[in-house]
Amino acid sequence: MATSISGSACSSLFHLHHFNTCKKLPRRRSYSANCNKGDGNGVEFENEKKKLYLGMDFGTSGARYALIDHQGNTYAQGKRDYPLYMKEEKMDWIQSWKDTLFLLLDDVPVSLRPIVASIAIDGTSATTIIMDSKSEEPLSRPFLYNESCPDALPLVKSIAPTNHTVCSGSSTLCKLVAWWNSYDSSKESVVLLHQADWLLWLLHGKLGVSDYNNALKVGYDPEMDSYPSWLLSQPYSHLLPSVQDPGTKIECMKEDIRTQFGYPKDCLICTGTTDSIAAFLAARATQPGKAVTSLGSTLAIKLLSIRRVEDARFGVYSHRLGDKWLVGGASNTGGAVLRQLFTDEQLEKLSEQINPLEASPLDYYPLQAVGERFPVADPKMEPRLHPRPANDVEYLHGILESIARIEAKGYNLLKDLGANPVEEVITSGGGSKNEKWTKIRERVLGLPVCRANQTEAAYGAALLAMKGACGNTTSD
Numbered sequence: 219m220a221t222s223i224s225g226s227a228c229s230s231l232f233h234l235h236h237f238n239t240c241k242k243l244p245r246r247r248s249y250s251a252n253c254n255k256g257d258g259n260g261v262e263f264e265n266e267k268k269k270l271y272l273g274m275d276f277g278t279s280g281a282r283y284a285l286i287d288h289q290g291n292t293y294a295q296g297k298r299d300y301p302l303y304m305k306e307e308k309m310d311w312i313q314s315w316k317d318t319l320f321l322l323l324d325d326v327p328v329s330l331r332p333i334v335a336s337i338a339i340d341g342t343s344a345t346t347i348i349m350d351s352k353s354e355e356p357l358s359r360p361f362l363y364n365e366s367c368p369d370a371l372p373l374v375k376s377i378a379p380t381n382h383t384v385c386s387g388s389s390t391l392c393k394l395v396a397w398w399n400s401y402d403s404s405k406e407s408v409v410l411l412h413q414a415d416w417l418l419w420l421l422h423g424k425l426g427v428s429d430y431n432n433a434l435k436v437g438y439d440p441e442m443d444s445y446p447s448w449l450l451s452q453p454y455s456h457l458l459p460s461v462q463d464p465g466t467k468i469e470c471m472k473e474d475i476r477t478q479f480g481y482p483k484d485c486l487i488c489t490g491t492t493d494s495i496a497a498f499l500a501a502r503a504t505q506p507g508k509a510v511t512s513l514g515s516t517l518a519i520k521l522l523s524i525r526r527v528e529d530a531r532f533g534v535y536s537h538r539l540g541d542k543w544l545v546g547g548a549s550n551t552g553g554a555v556l557r558q559l560f561t562d563e564q565l566e567k568l569s570e571q572i573n574p575l576e577a578s579p580l581d582y583y584p585l586q587a588v589g590e591r592f593p594v595a596d597p598k599m600e601p602r603l604h605p606r607p608a609n610d611v612e613y614l615h616g617i618l619e620s621i622a623r624i625e626a627k628g629y630n631l632l633k634d635l636g637a638n639p640v641e642e643v644i645t646s647g648g649g650s651k652n653e654k655w656t657k658i659r660e661r662v663l664g665l666p667v668c669r670a671n672q673t674e675a676a677y678g679a680a681l682l683a684m685k686g687a688c689g690n691t692t693s694d
Contacts, residue, residue, distance in 0.1 A: 363388070
């Protein structure tokens with residue numbers, strides 16, 4: 219399905235950053251503790267006048283922050299791996315994410331915290347938390363982004379339009395239905411939150427607020443800017459959060475957190491987005507035909523298009539982005555598979571020996587576990603990483619090229635479904651640093667490939683924080 223919306227439907231988010239995608243951006247500046255006296259590079263400002271914007275990215279294996287000013291200069295950045303907590307022999311993600319959030323707040327330089335005007339957070343798409351609004355406690359463990367609930371899929375397919383985004387076992391709606399059908403206690407005071415919603419709620423205290431990017435996979439219609447009637451007629455519709463544009467003011471930071479960490483009284487907490495959308499924002503791709511491939515633990519591709527494309531058979535969906543559409547999907551292949559097989563040092567040394575101009579004869583489908591989301595939605599797909607040659611250089615070459623083929627298949631699929639043809643691919647995420655892999659991808663894709671000047675999703679979240687601080691709208 220391919221549709222388009224008029225330019226008047228929504229004001230663009232991207233007046234914030236009309237920069238060319240592969241040209242040099244303002245350099246990063248690291249400031250000394252005494253902000254009133256500048257950074258030693260001839261840059262001076264006063265704390266009471268300068269404003270900074272904090273973005274946080276909660277990915278699959280850890281979290282990062284970026285602190286920027288109105289011109290896009292980075293003042294500070296950092297990262298944290300998720301601490302490993304176990305609860306009933308399973309990973310306690312709730313405690314791990316919460317502790318990481320507060321660690322990042324504390325990692326921001328003390329001298330810069332008083333001038334942080336706003337905060338926004340991105341999280342993994344379709345990571346779902348079911349909360350009791352009275353006790354403010356989760357009613358189950360989180361449903362992670364890559365978890366599939368196939369038992370709920372027939373019921374979801376029976377109520378949703380054919381090939382809708384929610385018609386995938388890993389959709390947020392399938393996770394909601396699976397929980398609804400398995401929970402026997404009272405469900406009257408229950409609310410659904412996405413990972414980013416929940417993290418932001420810890421900071422502002424207003425339960426039940428989301429954004430239209432995170433809400434897409436629970437069934438929210440970004441074109442109509444509302445939940446559809448087929449979803450509102452369901453018995454669990456009261457669990458759905460209210461939805462705002464990404465980068466909308468919600469509330470000021472809670473007093474206890476603000477005083478604990480030294481943030482200003484008027485520090486705004488703003489709606490966030492998904493991690494792949496934030497990475498796209500960071501790459502500053504503003505023209506139809508520009509695409510961003512995020513090579514992190516997983517492979518996510520996003521293409522800016524004037525037409526909306528949706529087809530759950532292939533794991534394809536479209537996020538609204540101002541008056542355009544961000545079409546794409548997320549595969550379970552990616553860097554996490556590489557880390558299962560090689561250390562960082564091995565990856566670097568082996569990559570140096572690869573001839574990227576030479577095609578690998580090896581045909582793999584690299585997955586961490588059973589199941590794929592895009593460009594084929596198949597929860598039973600088996601990983602294929604054999605035969606393994608004796609030479610590790612050949613093996614790594616085959617894996618990198620196989621991931622590139624999956625990427626190419628994804629972009630070709632988007633074109634076949636009606637999206638704008640890809641003209642250029644900008645790369646973000648850790649995999650963007652591997653120059654040999656970039657050359658392999660250029661050959662396989664048959665397109666120019668460059669590394670984004672800003673490769674971290676946290677930077678995109680910071681842009682949303684800036685939008686919220688500079689905008690005039692507030693959540694209801």
